[in-house]
Amino acid sequence: MTAIDNPRAPGFSRGDHRTLGLAALGGALEIYDFIIFVFFALTLSQLFFPPEMPEWLRLLQSFGIFVTGYLARPLGGILMAHFADHLGRKRVFSLSILMMALPCLLIGVMPTYADIGYAAPLILLALRILQGAAVGGEVPSAWTFVAEHAPAGRRGYALGFLQAGLTFGYLLGALTATLLAQLYTPQEILDYAWRYPFLLGGVFGVIGVWLRRWLSETPVFLALREQREQPVAFPLRSVLGEHRRALIPAALLTCVLTSAVVVLVVITPTVMQQRFGMTAGHTFALSSVGIVFLNIGCVLAGLLVDRIGAWRALMIYSLALPLGIGALYASLVGQWGMTWLAYALAGLSCGVVGVVPSVMVGLFPAQIRVSGISFTYNIAYALWASTTPLALIALMPWSPWVCVGFCLIMGTVGVLTSLYFGRREPLAFGAEPMPIMCGDK
Numbered sequence: 001m002t003a004i005d006n007p008r009a010p011g012f013s014r015g016d017h018r019t020l021g022l023a024a025l026g027g028a029l030e031i032y033d034f035i036i037f038v039f040f041a042l043t044l045s046q047l048f049f050p051p052e053m054p055e056w057l058r059l060l061q062s063f064g065i066f067v068t069g070y071l072a073r074p075l076g077g078i079l080m081a082h083f084a085d086h087l088g089r090k091r092v093f094s095l096s097i098l099m100m101a102l103p104c105l106l107i108g109v110m111p112t113y114a115d116i117g118y119a120a121p122l123i124l125l126a127l128r129i130l131q132g133a134a135v136g137g138e139v140p141s142a143w144t145f146v147a148e149h150a151p152a153g154r155r156g157y158a159l160g161f162l163q164a165g166l167t168f169g170y171l172l173g174a175l176t177a178t179l180l181a182q183l184y185t186p187q188e189i190l191d192y193a194w195r196y197p198f199l200l201g202g203v204f205g206v207i208g209v210w211l212r213r214w215l216s217e218t219p220v221f222l223a224l225r226e227q228r229e230q231p232v233a234f235p236l237r238s239v240l241g242e243h244r245r246a247l248i249p250a251a252l253l254t255c256v257l258t259s260a261v262v263v264l265v266v267i268t269p270t271v272m273q274q275r276f277g278m279t280a281g282h283t284f285a286l287s288s289v290g291i292v293f294l295n296i297g298c299v300l301a302g303l304l305v306d307r308i309g310a311w312r313a314l315m316i317y318s319l320a321l322p323l324g325i326g327a328l329y330a331s332l333v334g335q336w337g338m339t340w341l342a343y344a345l346a347g348l349s350c351g352v353v354g355v356v357p358s359v360m361v362g363l364f365p366a367q368i369r370v371s372g373i374s375f376t377y378n379i380a381y382a383l384w385a386s387t388t389p390l391a392l393i394a395l396m397p398w399s400p401w402v403c404v405g406f407c408l409i410m411g412t413v414g415v416l417t418s419l420y421f422g423r424r425e426p427l428a429f430g431a432e433p434m435p436i437m438c439g440d441k
Helices: 014-039 041-047 055-071 073-087 089-109 119-149 155-183 186-193 195-212 219-227 235-242 244-274 280-308 310-334 339-349 352-360 366-395 402-421
Strands: none
Touching: 014 041, 014 089, 014 119, 014 155, 014 195, 041 055, 041 186, 055 073, 055 119, 055 366, 073 119, 073 366, 089 119, 089 195, 119 155, 119 352, 119 366, 155 186, 155 195, 155 244, 155 280, 155 352, 186 195, 235 244, 235 366, 244 280, 244 310, 244 339, 244 352, 244 366, 244 402, 280 310, 280 339, 280 352, 310 339, 310 352, 310 402, 352 366, 366 402
16 A cells, blocks of 8 residues: 655644645535536536436436436546646646536536427537546546645544545535525526526636635645656556556545445435424425535544544544444434534444545555546446435335435445455554655556
């Protein structure tokens, strides 16, 4: 395994805080641009497909276009990671937010099916593919950028804070959709107001690009350029040929991270309405509490990483995941009241989302770090995020405890991965700087 190799003294400088804040804010704005589509899937299905088409088929095709964004992540992520390892983290880090914002802006101004017929859904599909490619490059580049900028001994906190920023993008999208529903009638949203969130996303993107121009290249990448005349010609080939052992834990932990987000943010709000009869407004308020405490949980998890090491923190939060989700569903099934408190506890228990990046960035050496993370993360995320929600929803009529059992399985995966792959970790993550060329031997 490798550690991040920034030989600076521990402690955040003012510049470090600015870099971390800009990275997290830019990530939140980019995730907003990607996720806002799903909040208006029903509206878009009515605008971009023939009116004579059955409603269920229109909605299915609209969600199909949304899922295409996930399926486009691996290709875009791999290509952008190649250039990140060749040209620098900052360039790709800035490019990804531009690639996300421009399609979002174009969706806000593009004609609908009533104007140009079947060309409308085809253009919409093309724009979603671009967005999927962008988000595929954003997350691995962001993890690497922040980790390589952070001082030794504080990388866990930096990555946890970054993850809190990324998950805040989900909350920002939900708040925007809720505010729009309060300000406009359903017909007004269908007529013109649906464009506003996408136009806002374009504005967010411009702000994000402007913010990231103040970022500097990572010290680790600059050190690599000083030590080596040429970068690795094909980083992905090196990943697949020389670092295959790192692919397994990276893929498994991506599934654990994805599962925590899917259960807390995607599935549970739907279950609360369908199975437990809660109103949409009440559900949104509760899920917002969960997301806020997920943000807090990511930061706390990062602090724990800095104290005891990434693998040990992974084991603790893998055990906490089913406990927190179990408490939430026990509150729902038992109708104990104080569901908001159970949701807050569940959010904190999903702090594994803030731990996994610290493990992932330590699995690959600096020369191929972005490519290694991008390849495993995006492929595993695309497959897991596109199938898990459907499977959980399909099984939910069988038992309300399905999500708890699923989190128990994924928590076990996290524990076993930590025990098997992390047993050779001699020190807490980042406790001691290691050479740039350190790898699996």
